[in-house]
Amino acid sequence: MSALDMIVEVASWVAILLGSAFMLIGAVGTLRFPDFWSRVHAVSVADSAGMLLLTLGMCMQGGFTLVTVKLIIIGIFLFITGPTATHAVANAALVSGFLPKGADAFRKPKLIVDKETKKIKKKKRSPLKGKL
């Protein structure tokens, strides 16, 4: 094993261990934080640093092969879809009126649904009710 191989090996294991550590920290934060809004932030540590470092470390383990190309593609997709998924979760909380303390100014106006629409929606939700 040449010196360069050694350096790559050490660097990849440092990246993998650091990434795993960030994943663990994200998990600890998710368990420790008191409410939904702070927990989302804890997850995003695992989502960005943990994911990036783990992919980087695995790329260095893979060397110049197709596996590395696939890992890079996975990394790019996660880099884009991770924050999008976080945004979707947070946005769902906002739309359904689950807001943190002191943020009532951002509450969405409640959707007013008339009786007729409600009936149709109910029917769509359970189309077989009463027929079985």
Next chain:
Amino acid sequence: MIRGIIALLGLAVLWLLMSGLYKPLILIFGALSVLLTVFILNRMDKVDGHKLGYDIGIFATLKYLGWLLIEIAKSNWAVTKVILSGKIPDQQKMFEVPVTQKSEIAQVVFANSITLTPGTITVESEDDIFIVHALEFDNSDMAALADMDSRVSAIETENAGGSQ
């Protein structure tokens, strides 16, 4: 037409890289699936005709990406300290951030950048503001977000927003 050729080349390269099997039969299957995908894409283009504008410069985006990775590292460290320090985060705040990008894709880049840096999340995107939630809000955050906003605006090309 040019978009079709780019899609064809891109899908072919993607298939070759993902497959790793270069036997004749498999290659024919791959070519057929690429052609089918481009055919369906072309047909769907006729149905709605909505084209995704791509109004950001590649080199400027790469430069921005480098800056963003450093920011991610910094704010990761900040959130890690909050998690490991054992105190309850009591400086949470929801606030509005003005958005100056004109094209949709640059706004997506800005919103995703805010969410990617731990400690801040884009909760809602409206016409010219984002609603952002911060874990440990302090007054320097607004300046940092304005800085990020101007950096994202800088990666837009000249005629951004015209293609929508």
